[in-house]
Amino acid sequence: MSTKTRFAPSPTGYLHVGGARTALFSWLHARKHGGKYVLRIEDTDLQRSTTESINAILEAMTWLGLEYDEGPFYQTKRFDRYNEVIDELLEKNLAYRCNCPKERLETLREGQMARKEKPRYDGHCRGLSIEATEPHVIRFRNPDEGTVVVDDQVRGKIVFSNNELDDLIVRRTDGSPTYNLTVVVDDSDMGITDVIRGDDHVNNTPRQINILKALGKEPPRYAHVPMILGDDGSRLSKRHGAVSVMEYRNQGILPEALLNYLVRLGWSHGDEELFTLDQMVELFAIEDVNKAASAFNTEKLLWINQHYIKQSEPARIARLLSPHMGNLGIDPAEGPDLVEVARQQQERAKTLVEMAEISAFFYRDFDEFESKAAKKHLKAAALEPLQQVRQKLAALDSWVGEELHQVVIDVSASLSLNMGKVAQPLRVAVAGRAASPGIDVTLELVGREACLRRIDKALAYINHRVEEQAS
Numbered sequence: 001m002s003t004k005t006r007f008a009p010s011p012t013g014y015l016h017v018g019g020a021r022t023a024l025f026s027w028l029h030a031r032k033h034g035g036k037y038v039l040r041i042e043d044t045d046l047q048r049s050t051t052e053s054i055n056a057i058l059e060a061m062t063w064l065g066l067e068y069d070e071g072p073f074y075q076t077k078r079f080d081r082y083n084e085v086i087d088e089l090l091e092k093n094l095a096y097r098c099n100c101p102k103e104r105l106e107t108l109r110e111g112q113m114a115r116k117e118k119p120r121y122d123g124h125c126r127g128l129s130i131e132a133t134e135p136h137v138i139r140f141r142n143p144d145e146g147t148v149v150v151d152d153q154v155r156g157k158i159v160f161s162n163n164e165l166d167d168l169i170v171r172r173t174d175g176s177p178t179y180n181l182t183v184v185v186d187d188s189d190m191g192i193t194d195v196i197r198g199d200d201h202v203n204n205t206p207r208q209i210n211i212l213k214a215l216g217k218e219p220p221r222y223a224h225v226p227m228i229l230g231d232d233g234s235r236l237s238k239r240h241g242a243v244s245v246m247e248y249r250n251q252g253i254l255p256e257a258l259l260n261y262l263v264r265l266g267w268s269h270g271d272e273e274l275f276t277l278d279q280m281v282e283l284f285a286i287e288d289v290n291k292a293a294s295a296f297n298t299e300k301l302l303w304i305n306q307h308y309i310k311q312s313e314p315a316r317i318a319r320l321l322s323p324h325m326g327n328l329g330i331d332p333a334e335g336p337d338l339v340e341v342a343r344q345q346q347e348r349a350k351t352l353v354e355m356a357e358i359s360a361f362f363y364r365d366f367d368e369f370e371s372k373a374a375k376k377h378l379k380a381a382a383l384e385p386l387q388q389v390r391q392k393l394a395a396l397d398s399w400v401g402e403e404l405h406q407v408v409i410d411v412s413a414s415l416s417l418n419m420g421k422v423a424q425p426l427r428v429a430v431a432g433r434a435a436s437p438g439i440d441v442t443l444e445l446v447g448r449e450a451c452l453r454r455i456d457k458a459l460a461y462i463n464h465r466v467e468e469q470a471s
């Protein structure tokens, strides 16, 4: 049977990075084996599932580029099918109606807890014949004896004793099917060969295998991947920073960087850190995923992101940068070509948000010079160089890099200064900060009017400072 994996999120919130990693591992496993990848939305919890969450999950999957071959399938559209299977179980005596009142179940539970036993249903209704017209739940008749062996592709062999598992509810009193039943029906109907999911589902696996066996179906292979921890060793949560995939987009992370980062959380190939999607498909093996939980490391994500920002085509970076400029209230159409700006800034930013911040000066005047840079470079010694530069710039006929550069060279020569003593004050004057692309490119992209205006502002700033110091 050809490989088929699935990603089966419950739409009760955004797509968490842990979920995204599971989605990626499933996707890689399918692609590696030339198989198919299914997206299934497990929306049977009507109270907690929302359309916004479904949209958020679909948007995140699209952004990550984890395209699916089948789906999205919605479990809420398959209730007839689940009921058909439940009826089949009932008919074959593999499931039964139970009308135990809540009070009975509570007393049972309390007694078991008091005896330090694991709380479980005692099978009270197994032999009773309860009418379908009475309020009831349906329970799966779990085998009493024997074991369930899970050959987990990540965790190895796990053995469960049937006498530890109870007769789980497969249909609630309101007629809705429960998680373990719907997953089993879907995995089987959809021909899933490999179930790759979070290890919070390990204990569901023997129950699911028992239901599958009762239905005469071959269970799929399972792989339970460990959770992601925060840097303090506790389960990754909002308290550690961003956990939603789309929040990473909003923070200016590239999708390939997040995927590359996520694949390395729990999987490795030698000492390599950087993998393109194609390399991941080639090298990834689910059996190589670590059993132990891995910790999220934001610094590493930023390092990987910077790598991909540097590697990307400027046109693509510009396209992705544009909304971040918009967030700063800047319309890139009203200034220099954003592709050129992106090309110049690619080496300088770890995220697109940072790139937008350090590129804002190309599009609008800044309120203040960065204080450290101003303190260092906008001082009395810079007055003369800046005045000369301003004069020469104002006299230029054209505004192109080479000639702009020549101005800096000429002024340095005439004042016998090294070029930095001219270029740095000029940079702070025009960019507001001590770091920017080459001075010629910076001047050219900022444009004549804005450059002259900002140099005047810098001169005024220096004069004011000199006066203050004199008084």
Ligand code: GLU
Pocket: 008, 009, 010, 042, 183, 196, 197, 198, 201
């Ligand atoms: N819907 C489940 C969840 O979001 C996953 C179920 C599964 O992968 O079997 O946790």
